[in-house]
Structure formats: C-alpha cells, structure tokens
Amino acid sequence: MPRKAKDASATRELIQGTALRLFVEKGVTETTIRDLASAAGIAEGTLYRHYVSKDELVHDLFQTNYGAFGRKLRDVQQAHGAFPDKLAAMIETICQFYDSDPICFRFLLLAQHQALPRIDTGADNPVQVLHNVIAEAMERGEITARDPDLATGFVLGLLLQPAVLMVYGRLTPPFAALAPEITAACWRVLNP
Amino acid sequence: MPRKAKDASATRELIQGTALRLFVEKGVTETTIRDLASAAGIAEGTLYRHYVSKDELVHDLFQTNYGAFGRKLRDVQQAHGAFPDKLAAMIETICQFYDSDPICFRFLLLAQHQALPRIDTGADNPVQVLHNVIAEAMERGEITARDPDLATGFVLGLLLQPAVLMVYGRLTPPFAALAPEITAACWRVLNP
DNA sequence: CTAATGTGAGTGAGCGTTCACTATAAATAA
DNA sequence: TTATTTATAGTGAACGCTCACTCACATTAG
Incomplete structure (x- = not known):
C-alpha cells in the first residue's frame, strides 16, 4: 500500500486557506477557479485532484x-x-x-x-x-x-x-x- | 415634448417587480437576464431600454x-x-x-x-x-x-x-x- | 413621418471542467 | 545499491457552455 507523494494534504490545506480568504474577500460566486488557482500558486487542474467541483x-x-x-x-x-x-x-x-x-x-x-x-x-x-x-x-x-x-x-x-x-x-x-x-x-x- | 409610446413606465415597473422576486428567490448572481426577461414576458433587449446594465x-x-x-x-x-x-x-x-x-x-x-x-x-x-x-x-x-x-x-x-x-x-x-x-x-x- | 419602445438571434468574453501529459516519490526487482 | 515499475500529484491548453450585452429591424403612439 503506497502512502503519498508530493504532500497532498499540504496542497489541500493550501487550497482551503486560499479559498476561504478569497470567498470572504470577493464572495463565492465572484471567485473563479482561475483566481483561486493563481492565488494559491497552483494549476487549475490541481484543484480537481482534491475536489470534484467548486x-x-x-x-x-x-x-x-x-x-x-x-x-x-x-x-x-x-x-x-x-x-x-x-x-x-x-x-x-x-x-x-x-x-x-x-x-x-x-x-x-x-x-x-x-x-x-x-x-x-x-x-x-x-x-x-x-x-x-x-x-x-x-x-x-x-x-x-x-x-x-x-x-x-x-x-x-x-x-x-x-x-x-x-x-x-x-x-x-x-x-x-x-x-x-x-x-x-x-x-x-x-x-x- | 413627446410623452410616451407603449407605456414605458409600466414596463419598468414590471421589470422591477419581477427582478425583485427572482433576486429573492434565486439570488442576484444566480438570476440571469434570460430568466428575468422570460419571467416578465419581455425580450432581453427590452431590459436594456430601461437599464444600462444588470x-x-x-x-x-x-x-x-x-x-x-x-x-x-x-x-x-x-x-x-x-x-x-x-x-x-x-x-x-x-x-x-x-x-x-x-x-x-x-x-x-x-x-x-x-x-x-x-x-x-x-x-x-x-x-x-x-x-x-x-x-x-x-x-x-x-x-x-x-x-x-x-x-x-x-x-x-x-x-x-x-x-x-x-x-x-x-x-x-x-x-x-x-x-x-x-x-x-x-x-x-x-x-x- | 418621427421618435420611442420592443424584439431576439447573434457575439465574444469568461466560466467550470477535462484530459493528455509531465514530475515525483514510494514500492519492487535486479 | 541501483534500476525499474507504479501510483499519485501537478499542469495548462483546450472545450463546451452560459452569460451579459448588442444591434438591425419591427411595431406602435403621437
């Protein structure tokens, strides 16, 4: 059973923290996946490794x-x-x-x-x-x-x-x- | 000074009433111009005769x-x-x-x-x-x-x-x- | 006729999402 | 140890779609 590569939970927390901040700053609907990805310094596709949808x-x-x-x-x-x-x-x-x-x-x-x-x-x-x-x-x-x-x-x-x-x-x-x-x-x- | 054709103020009030209702029901961002126009029984373009933007x-x-x-x-x-x-x-x-x-x-x-x-x-x-x-x-x-x-x-x-x-x-x-x-x-x- | 009002197909920008691909690290084999 | 395989994580251009908005034209009132 393999464990993990490239600390996935750290990325998840990064996404969560960034999303929380942007959602509060600009609103949920007004925050795009592009906003979120660029603010977190990750690619848009990366987000979908951790969540099935916005x-x-x-x-x-x-x-x-x-x-x-x-x-x-x-x-x-x-x-x-x-x-x-x-x-x-x-x-x-x-x-x-x-x-x-x-x-x-x-x-x-x-x-x-x-x-x-x-x-x-x-x-x-x-x-x-x-x-x-x-x-x-x-x-x-x-x-x-x-x-x-x-x-x-x-x-x-x-x-x-x-x-x-x-x-x-x-x-x-x-x-x-x-x-x-x-x-x-x-x-x-x-x-x- | 011309007055009005096809009662413009009535249309404006129709738009306002319909918009108010839909905004409360579904939220502002979630209400589209198409939703609004079709609910009010008018064309999308008509809305822009009365308001410059959503x-x-x-x-x-x-x-x-x-x-x-x-x-x-x-x-x-x-x-x-x-x-x-x-x-x-x-x-x-x-x-x-x-x-x-x-x-x-x-x-x-x-x-x-x-x-x-x-x-x-x-x-x-x-x-x-x-x-x-x-x-x-x-x-x-x-x-x-x-x-x-x-x-x-x-x-x-x-x-x-x-x-x-x-x-x-x-x-x-x-x-x-x-x-x-x-x-x-x-x-x-x-x-x- | 003229001006105000109504129309709805059309437009392009921007959206969430996808996917073929690359990068990395753990597991296994040599 | 070193080489190879495998699974997970990361990437970003591209896709289909929806959106707010436009515009050439139709209708109506004065």
Whole structure:
C-alpha cells in the first residue's frame, strides 16, 4: 500500500486557506477557479485532484468548519451546569472564535444563507446547540418561558449583528472585549 | 415634448417587480437576464431600454427602496418626541414593512452586504436613522450611555435576526405580532 | 413621418471542467 | 545499491457552455 507523494494534504490545506480568504474577500460566486488557482500558486487542474467541483469545495469548507464549531460549542456548553454559566461560556467561545479566525467566522456567516438548504440539521449545528440550551433552560424555569425560536433569534441577533458591525469596521476589535456586554444584554432579554 | 409610446413606465415597473422576486428567490448572481426577461414576458433587449446594465438594475432597485424606507423611518421617528415612543413606532414600522412587502424587505436584507460599499451614507440610510435616534437618546440621558454603534447593533440584531428566522419559516407571520416583544427586548437591553 | 419602445438571434468574453501529459516519490526487482 | 515499475500529484491548453450585452429591424403612439 503506497502512502503519498508530493504532500497532498499540504496542497489541500493550501487550497482551503486560499479559498476561504478569497470567498470572504470577493464572495463565492465572484471567485473563479482561475483566481483561486493563481492565488494559491497552483494549476487549475490541481484543484480537481482534491475536489470534484467548486461546489463540493464550498460545501466541504462550510460543512467541516460549521460542524467543528458546533461540536466545540456543544463541548463548552456541557462543561457548565447552570444556564447563566452555559450562556456566558458560549458567548465567550463565539467571540474568541471571531478573534482567532475572523476569515473562517466571516465565511460561515456569509455562506450559511446559500448553504442552508443543504445543511444537515444534526446536533453539530451551532444554532441548534444554542437553541437546545435555551429550550432546556426554559423547561427548568431558569429563564422566562416563551417561543424558544424567538429567544434563540434574540440571542443570535445580539451576537451576530455586532459581529457584522465589527466586520465593517464600525466596532473595534477584539470582539471578546464585548463578550461581557453581549452576555449582559442576552441575560436582560431572556429574563422577566 | 413627446410623452410616451407603449407605456414605458409600466414596463419598468414590471421589470422591477419581477427582478425583485427572482433576486429573492434565486439570488442576484444566480438570476440571469434570460430568466428575468422570460419571467416578465419581455425580450432581453427590452431590459436594456430601461437599464444600462444588470448591475445598474440591482443598484437602482436597492438604492430606491432602501432610500424610500429610510425616509419613511425618518418621518415616523420625527412624529414622536420621547425615545420609547420613537423606538416603538420605528419597530412597528419595520415589522409592518416586512408584512406588507416581504419580497422587498428580503431583497434589502440580502442585497445590503453586496451593495454596502456603494451605499451613500446619507440621511436616508435606515441604519443611520436608527443610529441617530439612539445616539440622541443617550445624549438626553433617556437610555444608558455606551458605544452608540454597539447599541445600534443590539437593536438591529433583535429586529433582523427574528426577521431572518421568519424568512426560513421558524417563526410564524405576521411579523408585526412580534413587535411588542421585540420592543420590550430592545428596551431591556438599552436600559440599566 | 418621427421618435420611442420592443424584439431576439447573434457575439465574444469568461466560466467550470477535462484530459493528455509531465514530475515525483514510494514500492519492487535486479 | 541501483534500476525499474507504479501510483499519485501537478499542469495548462483546450472545450463546451452560459452569460451579459448588442444591434438591425419591427411595431406602435403621437
């Protein structure tokens, strides 16, 4: 069984990193295979040794990173017992994710709309994780009972809209500096 | 001065309505001129009697509706004195806009990201109107003083994220039914 | 008649993708 | 060790197709 020649996984990572950057900079549709290949310093055909199509590249990039983030969020949530701790830890994690890898964060933010129909709504979906934590807290009476979807929307909005403002330079990094204020805002909204 | 032959303005409105619908259904880039012409029941060339390019059509559609909505929001805001009244009226207006013309609302929601670099940041920008009202309320001491951009982000998130959930069918229309709850949430976040 | 409006086959640029070929490194043979 | 085979990875010109856009002509209103 032969192993590998000319480090294929390194090339794959190069493609992934370059694609993520260009997709965020110019948009997915607006980024051509030629753009991508020349920015990565590879031939167009090389890309097709690693992905069957541009579509598959986009989908893989989304699925992989969205899933990994969802799993991280699930772990963080499970490491805490009471809802206020869960919420604070999740918000902290999300803010730190933005700071540590803003390109990946922005890609997930913009790709979720076009990719949403193809997303499996499994347990690795970050939005689902947040939804479950909120719904559970309602059942326990830790927060005001209301439509869990609306409550999730509130928390999501309180988090994502400031993130968008940060992307457009209206707020100054690091995003984690806002975590306490965002957490406080969520807490006020969720309680009577 | 000749007036018009074969009602040009009617054709223009037909193009605008059809474009708005298709852009929301399939996305701007994914909607071709052929799609648009055939859906509107006109020839491709006809479109170019009214718009110099697809890009100009998109930009005109955005600018016109974004500006009109901004002006409406400004008027609503000016019709009230105290901040709580202004806020409630603006939220009510936004929710009713969604209910009365969801396609237009959704177009502005999705087009704002790709169109943002070209938007003039004048007084007709709805986000700017909201920002000004919040900043003014802070100066008057009607709400907690903090970064006005962050506060605007909070209110925007509390409004827009539920709108997105409604688009994806996670919340049930009418959106205006949620206005009181959204207003209450904003009020909790903005106050100490 | 004249000018505005509508038409749709035609155009060329640019797109994602392919494929015959080369380059490299591991596996095997000598 | 050295030579040979084999499989994987990389290449870029070429391909078929779709796109936004054009233009010579037809239709209609004033």
